[in-house]
Amino acid sequence: MNTLDRRHFLGSTLLLTGLVSARAQAQATLPPLDEASPQAMAMGYRRDTAKADAKKYPKHTADQHCGNCQLYQGKAGDASGPCPIFAGKSVQSGGWCNAWVKKAA
Numbered sequence: 001m002n003t004l005d006r007r008h009f010l011g012s013t014l015l016l017t018g019l020v021s022a023r024a025q026a027q028a029t030l031p032p033l034d035e036a037s038p039q040a041m042a043m044g045y046r047r048d049t050a051k052a053d054a055k056k057y058p059k060h061t062a063d064q065h066c067g068n069c070q071l072y073q074g075k076a077g078d079a080s081g082p083c084p085i086f087a088g089k090s091v092q093s094g095g096w097c098n099a100w101v102k103k104a105a
């Protein structure tokens with residue numbers, strides 16, 4: 001690898017590392033979704049899956065929660081994470097909404 005290739009490689013690596021770090025930080029700082037917001041209420045979102053409205057959402061079961069939903073974008077073990085249904089907000093790993101879909105194994 002000549003000097004020019006090495007500089008290009010190092011510059012690209014630093015740029016990529018910075019972008020990944022900025023994205024991770026942006027996700028970590030998302031404000032929590034408010035259960036009382038119109039978007040959350042429309043989807044039946046609850047911060048605690050045990051508090052989901054059983055009469056309104058009879059398909060809900062106690063083992064369903066954001067952490068095992070296909071749409072959840074938080075990492076395993078995180079208390080909360082992003083969800084594309086509620087862009088710009090974080091949802092609780094133990095939460096639930098009517099869009100829950102079982103995560104593929």
Ligand code: SF4
Nearest residue numbers: 066069072083097100
């Ligand atoms: S779509 Fe899935 S991850 Fe998003 S709030 Fe509903 S249950 Fe949670």
